Amino acid sequence: MDQMFEYKGTLFNHMFTKDSLDVMPDYVIRDDDVVIVTYVKAGTNWIIEIVNKLMRAAGKTDVHAKDIPWCIEVTLPAFGKPGHVIMEDQPSPRIIHTHLPWHLAPKMITSPKGKFKAIVVMRNPKDTAVSWYQFNRKLDPSLGTQRDTPWDEYVQRFLDGKVILGDFYDHALGWWQMRDDPHFLFLKYEDMNKDLSGAVRKIKQFLDISLDDVTTASVVESCTFASLTSTWADSGNPIKTLIARKGKVGDWKNSFSESQSKAYDAKYRERLDGTGLQFDFE
Incomplete structure (x- = not known):
């Protein structure tokens, strides 16, 4: 596995620094920011594209999605500086993205005041695990961090929450406690895929x-899986060319053994029963 370190109970890799994580709690959210929160491989770039295209069509921003760093807490090779530093220079209204669990995120998001809006997108844990595994396999050679973690080992690590950005359920339930706050909109990857x-x-x-309806329909069309796959392939950003794989719900069935699926089902019931949070798996 990539060299990981633990920070306040959550695992991170070399693209995160303690310095960046330290400044996150006090990171200033502007009144007109649109904050996007996702766990890894839950439709991050998809939701950024949708929000950016809507805001551009409405004349609210001139910034293109390709110039919005995903993860204010990360230093991505294509951007060179930490996301939060880059965002300081972006004009309002900004689209701010974070993968952070609730307890490490900016306090201005977790104890909301003002008028900012936050959109949380969640995806079922089985498809998330497969997508994250496959993405890392493609990403590692381009980052020079070759690692051949067998699927059986990875699927168990994910189940145990021993992966970068921490336990899937800790992340989901941490943010789910904000579901009744008017600053927040919760969406499921599966629902976005369906409609x-x-x-x-x-x-x-x-x-x-x-x-108007025509403009809205054109935004929808430009944000289909086929359209975005083509856009990202031509983006010139090596990481973006790897983002899209199948974009399907239920693809986990091609990777999970019966015993792995049962173990994930048991964890799903243990963590989510009675919380009101549910996912579609196909």
Whole structure:
């Protein structure tokens, strides 16, 4: 596995620094920021594209999605500086993204005041695990961090929460406690996959964006899996060319053994029963 270190109970890799994580709690969220929160491989770039295209169409921003660093807490090779430093120079309204668990995120998000909006996108744990595993296998050679972690080892690590950015359920339930706060909109990857135009309309309404039906439909069309796969392939950003794989719900069935699936089902029931949070698996 990539060299990992623990920070306040959560595992991180070399793209995170203690200095960046230390400044996160006091990171200033502007009143008109749109904050996007995701666990890894839960549709991060998808939701950034949708929000950015809606805001651009409404004349609220001139910034392109390719210039928005995902993860304010990370220093990505393509950007050279920590995301939070880059975002300081971006004009308002900004699209701010974080993968951080609730307890490590900026306090201005977790104890919300002002008018900022936050969109949390979640994906079922089985598809998330497969997507994260496959993404790392493709990403490692480009970062020079070759590691051949067998699937059986990885799937157990994910189940045990011993992966970068910590336990899936800790992340999901940490943010889920914000579900009744009017600053927050919660979306599921599976619902977006099933009804993209419905999801776009919901986001548009949440962000108080007025667009006619034709413009909205063009945003939807430009944010389909096929459209974005093509956009990212031509982006010139080596990491973005690796983002899209299949974009399907239920692809986990091609990777999970019966015993692995049962173990994940047991953990799912143990952690989510009675919480009101549920996921579709196909």
